[in-house]
Amino acid sequence: KQEVTQIPAALSVPEGENLVLNCSFTDSAIYNLQWFRQDPGKGLTSLLLIQSSQREQTSGRLNASLDKSSGRSTLYIAASQPGDSATYLCAAYKGGSEKLVFGKGTKLTVNP
Amino acid sequence: GAVVSQHPSRVICKSGTSVKIECRSLDFQATTMFWYRQFPKQSLMLMATSNEGSKATYEQGVEKDKFLINHASLTLSTLTVTSAHPEDSSFYICSATTLGGTEAFFGQGTRLTVV
Numbered sequence: 731k732q733e734v735t736q737i738p739a740a741l742s743v744p745e746g747e748n749l750v751l752n753c754s755f756t757d758s759a760i761y762n763l764q765w766f767r768q769d770p771g772k773g774l775t776s777l778l779l780i781q782s783s784q785r786e787q788t789s790g791r792l793n794a795s796l797d798k799s800s801g802r803s804t805l806y807i808a809a810s811q812p813g814d815s816a817t818y819l820c821a822a823y824k825g826g827s828e829k830l831v832f833g834k835g836t837k838l839t840v841n842p
Numbered sequence: 843g844a845v846v847s848q849h850p851s852r853v854i855c856k857s858g859t860s861v862k863i864e865c866r867s868l869d870f871q872a873t874t875m876f877w878y879r880q881f882p883k884q885s886l887m888l889m890a891t892s893n894e895g896s897k898a899t900y901e902q903g904v905e906k907d908k909f910l911i912n913h914a915s916l917t918l919s920t921l922t923v924t925s926a927h928p929e930d931s932s933f934y935i936c937s938a939t940t941l942g943g944t945e946a947f948f949g950q951g952t953r954l955t956v957v
Binding site: 766771774776821828829830832834835 | 848874876883884885886888891933935937939945946947948949950951953
C-alpha cells in the first residue's frame with residue numbers, strides 16, 4: 731500500500747528565502763509524482779509532474795526532484811514571495827493505476 | 843494545461859435533501875474522472891473512480907448508494923450526495939486525467955454544508 735508523507739507540516743519563512751519541501755513515499759514502484767498547490771478553500775493547481783523515468787522538473791522558481799530508490803521527492807522554491815503562501819501537496823501515482831495517493835501537505839507562509 | 847470546471851463552488855442544503863455536483867473537462871476528453879473528499883487540515887481521500895459509460899468504482903468504506911456517480915460523457919461526471927446529513931459536510935474535488943493518464947487536472951472544488 732502506497733503511503734505518502736510530507737515534512738514539515740507547516741513552514742514559515744521571510745520573503746526572499748530559498749526553501750525545500752519534502753515528500754516521501756513507501757512504494758518505489760511509482761508511475762509518476764506530482765506536486766500541487768492549494769489555496770484556502772480552493773481546488774488544486776498542478777505545479778510540476780515528474781515522470782518515473784525523470785529525475786527532476788523545473789518551472790520558473792520551482793524545481794522538483796525525484797529519487798525513486800530512496801522514496802523521496804523535494805520541491806525547491808527559490809526567492810520565495812508572499813504570493814507563494816499556500817498548502818503544497820505531493821501525490822504519487824500508484825503503480826499500474828491512474829489513482830493518486832496524496833500526502834497531507836505542507837502549509838507554507840511567506841512573510842513580507 | 844487542461845481545464846476542469848467544477849460546479850457549484852459552494853452549496854448549502856438542508857439535511858435529508860440531495861445535492862448534485864458537476865465536473866466537466868472543458869478542452870479535453872476525460873475517459874477517467876476521480877472524486878475526492880477533503881476534511882479540514884487533512885489530505886485528499888479518493889472516494890471513487892469514474893469511467894465513461896460504466897459504473898463507478900468506489901473505494902473501501904465509501905457508500906455507493908449515498909454518493910451516486912454518473913459519467914455520462916467523456917467530458918462530464920456528476921456526484922450526487924443523497925439524503926445528505928451534517929457529517930457529509932466537506933470539500934469535494936474532482937479530477938480528470940488525459941488520455942494515457944499521465945497527469946491529473948483538478949476542479950476548483952465544492953464546499954458542501956449540510957444544515
